[in-house]
Amino acid sequence: MKVLKYGFIFIGTLFMVLVAIGIFKRNFESNSSVTIDAPVEQVFAVYNNPLLLNHWVAEFHSIENISGSLNEVGSQWQMNYQSAEGTPIKMQHTLTSYIANQQVGYDYSNEWLTGTTLVTFEGSDNESTIVTMNQQYSGKGIVQNAILFLIQGSIEEVNQSNLEQLKKLIESTHPDKLQDDDEIVL
Template sequence: MKFAKYLFIFVGVIFLTLVAIGIFKTDYQSHASIEINASKSQVFAVYNNPLLYKRWMTNYQSLEQIEGQINEVGNKHRLNFTTGSGEISSLEQTLLAYKADELIRYSYQNQWLEGTSTAIFEQTDSGTTKLSLTLNYTGKGIVQNALLFLLGSTIDEGHQHNLEQLKELIEESQPDAFEDSLRE
């Protein structure tokens, strides 16, 4: 009987802690960055090309244009991803800022969360391109906020993994190196 009592108290404390987190912790931020051995314009072009998303974004399925034109501030589209259970999850994005070869900023939302993502492209002194991705987001309820708190490091790892896949895609293709070899 004592074991059941302590188990019930333990589960209750965990539950109340998660509720408190969901109420008081509502803003989250995720960072990922990578240096890619390619020009800033090449990194920007591959990152911003919806035809290549499937090659570097984990679980990406499709993009549906909702309104406006791609790369036009205010344009809206829906990204569709496959979840671990095989269902399709959507994320609606609105382009907030766009500066070719330098910056892309979106607001996004789905049934669970909303936020902004900012990708900044910088040429380094060594000739590589540093791509920095920052996401600010909040859950749309107490449960979502508690889950975001618990999944924070997994979210960071997922964004970093996507950038590593992007790096691999770009560095393996290297069209400039291919063009140089054709001239020889």
């Protein structure tokens, strides 16, 4: 009986801690960076090409235009992902800043989170480019914030892995020779 009592106390305490985290920890941040051995113009072109996203973005499935044109500030896009378990995930993106060969910024949201991403491109010389991604995000409720608190390390790992995949794509291939394998609706 004591084991059951202490078990309930432990579970109750754990629940209260998660609720407190969800209430008080509302904003999260992720920073990732990679140096790519290619000129900034090439890196920016590959990063900004929607037909190449499936080659470097984890679980990416497709992109759909909602309004506006490619690279137009204010344009809206739906990014469709498919989790490893096969669950579809949809994310609405609104382009908030675009300076060719320098930066891309966008707001994003779905049913359980909202966020902002700014990706900058800095040519360190004619041979390499530093790509830096800064994300700020928040859950849309207490439960979502508690979950984000628990998985924030995984989010940062995925972002870093995506940038590493971008690096691998650019350094090991010629972008003009890549072909689209997935359906992209623009």
